[in-house]
Amino acid sequence: MKLCVIGLGLLGGSFALAVKAIHKNTFVLGVDANPAHGQRALERGIADEVLPLPEALKQSDLVVLATPVDVIYTLLPEVLDLIPDQATVVDLGSTKDLLCQVVAQHPKRGQFVAAHPIAGTEYSGPDAAFASLLEHKTMIICEREKSGPASLALVEELCRDLQMPLRYMGAKEHDLHLAYVSHLSHISSFALGLTVLDKEQDEKNIFDMAGSGFSSTVRLAKSSPAMWGPIFAQNKKNVSEALESYIRQLQEFKATIDKDQQQEAKELMAKANEIRRILG
Structure with a gap:
């Protein structure tokens, strides 16, 4: 699987490390606005390659948005525009209503899963990431009925692999x-x-x-x-x-x-x- 992680900090980095630990054939494409974060993610083995956003997206099976929520809000429609037809996008943001609204009418809405892991620390950046951060932490999935069966199943399966209990609710x-x-x-x-x-x-x-x-x-x-x-x-x-x-x-x-x-x-x-x- 080719996993694209946009935002190589605590959550994005930890997600990448956790998935790589379980699925050894995962290749992580990293995207980050901060070149120093991209370099550090390579050094720590969080990402296998760091690329510009459009180049990373066109190769990806699963895209994870792990930036601040204002950046997710801006990027999400663009990411859905650019991903392959069989790819899935999941965000890890702490707010959901505005994010779901901004793509409510997007033709690829079914390829998006709105998610929020109840996990974190007070630290940030690639050096804060660790593989066990998400273990046994609840993953909330919002508006699951608007996600396509294949995309929803992929995210749910990964959560189970990471030993993350699942909960479902509306965005509001x-x-x-x-x-x-x-x-x-x-x-x-x-x-x-x-x-x-x-x-x-x-x-x-x-x-x-x-x-x-x-x-x-x-x-x-x-x-x-x-x-x-x-x-x-x-x-x-x-x-x-x-x-x-x-x-x-x-x-x-x-x-x-x-x-x-x-x-x-x-x-x-x-x-x-x-x-x-x-x-x-």
């Missing part, structure tokens, strides 16, 4: 849920990082006194702005609603502290403890 439903369980947590982490940096001008104090709780909570603040900025923009309505709910909760906590309502604060925390049951 996906974006609503992810605003709360993914996008909001990143904004919260960015905001916490800014709050502490603004208060503690002496960085040494931050690192000397930061415990594991702070480190785990602020970890996502190290994530790439180039990736997350477009996600917030494409899912702005759902993200804004999630933020409004979150701000109300913060204000409620603040009110219990301002009014020295210790019992009320404990009740809020006890209610939040229910998350343990949901997360297992």
Whole structure:
């Protein structure tokens, strides 16, 4: 199989490494706007060859779009225009509604599978990629009824090979849920990082006194702005609603502290403890 990976960073690189580890005959054609990333992907064995986009597409059996979502939005119609008639395109973006809308009437819509792996780290670039990133991570497939049987079956089979459980949902439903369980947590982490940096001008104090709780909570603040900025923009309505709910909760906590309502604060925390049951 000839696999074209557009965007040779954490997700694209990890997908390529994972597929190559399982399917030894896979030849990976890499495409990346950053020449240094392309070179590093070759050095790490993520890609076997790095080519310009049109040249890579015309040879590909499966094309994976693993760039920031604003780039996916721009590239997706062009990629569908250029791929061979039997090829499949899958994206790994964290938003789905706008991406599905932009190709809804494309004559090759059936060759596209809208997917989102619930996987990642706070790091980016080819050096962040590793083969086991996707293992046992859920892959969400949106609008599966609009993907052709052959393309859908190919992506599903690869997910099973990578030990990725599959879930199916609509694009709008996906974006609503992810605003709360993914996008909001990143904004919260960015905001916490800014709050502490603004208060503690002496960085040494931050690192000397930061415990594991702070480190785990602020970890996502190290994530790439180039990736997350477009996600917030494409899912702005759902993200804004999630933020409004979150701000109300913060204000409620603040009110219990301002009014020295210790019992009320404990009740809020006890209610939040229910998350343990949901997360297992």
